[in-house]
Amino acid sequence: MIVSIEDLAxxxxxxxxxxPDGAPRDPLxxxxxxxxxxxxxxxxxxxxxLGSDRLLVGLGDADPVLARALDVTLATADAGxxxxxxxxxxxxLEAIGRAVTANPRAALVLREVLRAVEHLPVPAALDVESxxxxxxxxxxxxxRWLAARGPRxxxxxxxxxxxxxxxxxxxxxxxxxxxxRNAYGRQVRDTLVDALRVAxxxxxxxxVVLDGAGPAFCSGGDLDEFGTxxxxxxxxxxxxxxxxGRPLHRLAARVEVRVHGACVGAGVELPAFAGxxxxxxxxxxxxxxxxxxxxxxxxxxxxxxRRIGRHRTLYLALTGETLDARTARAWGLVDEIxx
Numbered sequence: 001m002i003v004s005i006e007d008l009a010x011x012x013x014x015x016x017x018x019x020p021d022g023a024p025r026d027p028l029x030x031x032x033x034x035x036x037x038x039x040x041x042x043x044x045x046x047x048x049x050l051g052s053d054r055l056l057v058g059l060g061d062a063d064p065v066l067a068r069a070l071d072v073t074l075a076t077a078d079a080g081x082x083x084x085x086x087x088x089x090x091x092x093l094e095a096i097g098r099a100v101t102a103n104p105r106a107a108l109v110l111r112e113v114l115r116a117v118e119h120l121p122v123p124a125a126l127d128v129e130s131x132x133x134x135x136x137x138x139x140x141x142x143x144r145w146l147a148a149r150g151p152r153x154x155x156x157x158x159x160x161x162x163x164x165x166x167x168x169x170x171x172x173x174x175x176x177x178x179x180x181r182n183a184y185g186r187q188v189r190d191t192l193v194d195a196l197r198v199a200x201x202x203x204x205x206x207x208v209v210l211d212g213a214g215p216a217f218c219s220g221g222d223l224d225e226f227g228t229x230x231x232x233x234x235x236x237x238x239x240x241x242x243x244x245g246r247p248l249h250r251l252a253a254r255v256e257v258r259v260h261g262a263c264v265g266a267g268v269e270l271p272a273f274a275g276x277x278x279x280x281x282x283x284x285x286x287x288x289x290x291x292x293x294x295x296x297x298x299x300x301x302x303x304x305x306r307r308i309g310r311h312r313t314l315y316l317a318l319t320g321e322t323l324d325a326r327t328a329r330a331w332g333l334v335d336e337i338x339x
Contacts, residue, residue, distance in 0.1 A: 002030040002059070005037045005066070009044035017053040024104040026054065030093055031070065033060035042066050055111050057096060059089045071111055072311040081309040081331075092319070099318045103141045103293050110295045110317055114310040117302055122249045125302040130240045133297040134232040141293025142227075152224040155185055162191035163213070164198070169206035171199055178214025184266035184298060185222030189244060196247035199254065208251060210274070211258040220265025220288070221298065245299030248273035259283045259334070269300030272307050272333065279334040283325040287317040307332050 003012040013029045029052070037045070042063045049056050049069035058066070058073035067073050067082040074089035086092045100107040113132045117125035136142055163174040173195045175182035182188065199205045212218055229235035240246070248255060248270055257271035260280035268285045271277045287304075289296050296304070296317060305313045308331045316323060328334045 002032055004032050005045045008048050009041055013052040013054050027104045027108055028055045028097055028100045030057045030059055033058050033062045072315045082311040084315045096318050103290055106136055106141050106290045106293045113301050118310055126240055126245055129301045130236045134236045136294050138232055145292045146227045155222055155224050161187040164195045171205045171208045173210045175212040181216040181219035182212040183219050183222035185225050192244050199251055208255045216261035217259040217263050218267030219262050220267055244270055266298035269296050269298040269303055272303035277334040278336045278338050279325045280339045281325050285323040285328050288320045290317050291320055
């Protein structure tokens with residue numbers, strides 16, 4: 001559904017959000033921004049957008065106040081952090097529409113979480129993300145993805161999933177499962193957190209340098225472990241109290257992450273906590289979770305928006321589009337391209 005600014009202001013996105021059976025009804029509304037409007041109209045439209053329960057995608061150049069109230073704007077020229085510059089806004093709208101149609105609950109929950117955590121302290125925001133993630137783990141969209149994937153054996157144990165080396169006041173930490181493209185599975189997670197705790201406990205460590213062995217920095221969560229937590233409450237506490245997001249946030253001023261190759265899911269979300277991210281030219285960033293009926297769950301709804309804003313984060317997560325190193329640098333997802 002595409003509405004005008006006036007339609008939006010008059011309540012076009014305010015109809016009941018759910019069908020009688022609880023299914024999302026018209027979860028995506030596009031707003032044609034051509035023609036603009038009076039300041040009073042734009043203010044009314046912005047208020048309506050902030051109160052809507054639907055995903056709102058602007059098409060064209062938006063007034064800054066209205067752009068902020070929308071969830072993302074597709075424009076043919078750079079119009080700030082609320083917008084994504086695309087060659088064909090209509091085609092990109094269709095891509096977003098397909099993602100929302102395939103997994104409407106995950107898409108809407110992502111939108112709600114991004115808005116809810118925008119101004120929360122990081123620890124509280126991580127809890128909100130995890131509550132939502134656990135909710136979706138119990139939902140039909142993730143169950144469908146898991147069933148289509150089929151049963152898989154758990155990944156084998158390895159002797160050194162993370163390498164740690166100290167030279168003076170520098171702690172060098174390397175993800176070391178190149179055979180699994182450094183997937184963020186249980187072994188990698190636990191050993192990485194142990195290494196980060198060393199830095200938290202030792203003020204003599206001035207810098208932590210985190211990188212990955214092999215062709216990719218990190219391919220995201222280990223898919224063979226998805227759906228294996230004993231229950232959703234345990235999954236929440238493991239994700240938040242035993243994950244790397246919190247310690248990376250606490251250490252941010254001392255952490256430099258060097259990324260290369262595929263940076264997928266957690267491979268985007270965790271580096272974004274660091275004070276400095278250096279990318280090789282071949283680095284490519286992607287958030288695939290919505291297509292699995294989930295949202296980013298390694299801290300990405302918290303770390304990534306604090307670098308590129310919630311609007312562009314939503315776009316990346318809904319489309320699953322790959323962001324190259326050059327665009328990531330322009331958006332602020334990385335701080336330097338080197339090598």
